[in-house]
Amino acid sequence: MDCHNKSPEVQVGKDTLKFLLMGNPNVGKSVVFSKLTGVEVLAANYTGTTVGYTKGKIRNLKKEGILIDVPGTYGLEATSEAEEVAVSFVKEGADAIICVLDATNLERNLNFALQLKKFDIPMIFVLNLVDVAEQQGVIIDSEALAKELDAPVIPTVAVRNVGLRELITVMEKVGKRQKEVCYTAEKELVEEEETRWKEIGRIVEKVQTLVEREPSFTEKLGYVSMQPWPGIPLAILVLVLVLGFVVGGGKAIRGVLLLPFVYNVYEPAMTAFIGGFITEGTIFYNVLVGDYGVLIKIIEWPFALVLPYITLFYIALSILEDSGYLPRIGVLMDGALRKIGVQGGSIVPFIMGYGCAIPAILGSKAATTHKERVIVASLVSLAVPCTAQTAAFFVLLGDESIWMLVGVYGLSILAMIIGGSVLNRMLPGKVDPMLLEIPNLLKPDVKTVVQKIKIRVKHYLVEAQIPMALGILFAAIIAETGLIHGISDFLSPVVTGWLGLPGEAGLALMLGIVRRELAVLPLLDMNLTSLQIFTGATVALFYLPCLSVLAILIKEFKLKTGLAIAGTTLVAAFLIGGAINQTVRFISSIL
């Protein structure tokens, strides 16, 4: 039998040591990976964060070595996509496997460890989360465990760097191997199941001591947060607090700090500076510092208007992710979400979608069926505004009336319910019943959370700025050269006739293709009526996801499905936006 098919084929140099990092889902592999390699990966306290694989060069190791973060799996029987990836990595061989074990859940983790040992590759065990285990009254004798497993066992608290130095010391002793790994494990693994569980029972009996402990505050909170009462009101409270934090905090930072700086300091200075070179009133002057002046908008829009909300949202999201609270909301919502064709667990990609649709669509890989994945990705693309767009909504709608904001978000939820129900009936296939491990509720580690927020904000600053800048430059040229009038005339049957917006709003629709917030921001300076603002916001909400999202959709779901999702959002945007405009106008005309 050829056991090297489907290999991910990671090529390493002749003298480079290859380490695989493996373990059950949500045991802290990605944290160990970041700490050992310095490669920034986003970890979270729930299963299935790592869906592809990442590799990185190991720091602080005297020899050359690379580490591969293999997706977490419960077994090696190749029954799911993640397990197939894991199995193929093992078959490809390595100089050593670092297997991360969760000390709070030794039995189940040993099931994986013993399966892995069958492959005859040197092993190093990392017994992670020993601090949480101790709080729960689980004491594990790591020396006895090392004897049983016949391999080094290093107790660690990876998020706080405890034990990592010892891990590196053990890794130094690993040598280069020439041996081929070729092992038809799957069949034997199934046959051996009974004896394996007996063996696990024996080891656990020997190395683990349970002490009765009064449940800690977080444990009690973890318990009540998954009861319908008071869990559901608690979830609503958390949501309201997060919204208040992001909306209120963002508005404060923007109003007190950033906008005065842009309007009172930056804009006059820039205008004066440009005025020193170029005559006021010329086209070139207007493109740079006029109404749509690129040098003004490129600071005002992304930094003064959007950045405060992005930062605050990612602070809230990162804390929630690392606390292990999100899957609890998924459990509470499972009954309701099932009606729109998704499992409770898929609430996580939806919440991520309020940050950015790209990680949400990638994260939907954790869904167990293709149908569910398509539903999650479609609904996120259609009706979940990303933070940048949300920020733009806060500015456009929140300044008008808080009820308009509530209205647009109500519309977004309604669209998800209707869209989900339709897709659930339309798409073939099924949605698997929920079977999900609920993570321990943990107090998030400040350093890790700060690191995550940094990665995400940096990502916004780096990835978003180039399309944003090009979009703004394009807008400035069109608006200031008068080209906008031609475009307005061309789009006017739709924009003015059907949607009831002024002709210039066509600009927002054109820019919205590039980035979602650009479908909203140009509306700010147009002196719109309340109805026009609401219509504009509705169109922007459902309108095409940005170019990067379209690229991800096509990459993940092939051209046809990707374009179908994008096309549907476009049609929905014009239909719903126009329907609102026409209905309100009709009602007010007969009143």
Next chain:
Amino acid sequence: MSLYAIKKEHRCIIENLPKIGLLKSLGLREGINVAIKSKQPMGGPVIVQVGRRCVAIAQDIAKDIQVREVN
């Protein structure tokens, strides 16, 4: 009786369970003693404590798990 029929905070021993690989991986096996921690509304899952961890099990699956109550 089925796991879904067990009341909250009651314990039971699993006697028979459907052939779903993930169930075993999550620590649910024959002869294991589990406690029901909560039942979710609208046909949602039951939450079962296995060892120190909690697992959410959909109604459909929970109904197929045969158990013996041990309170």
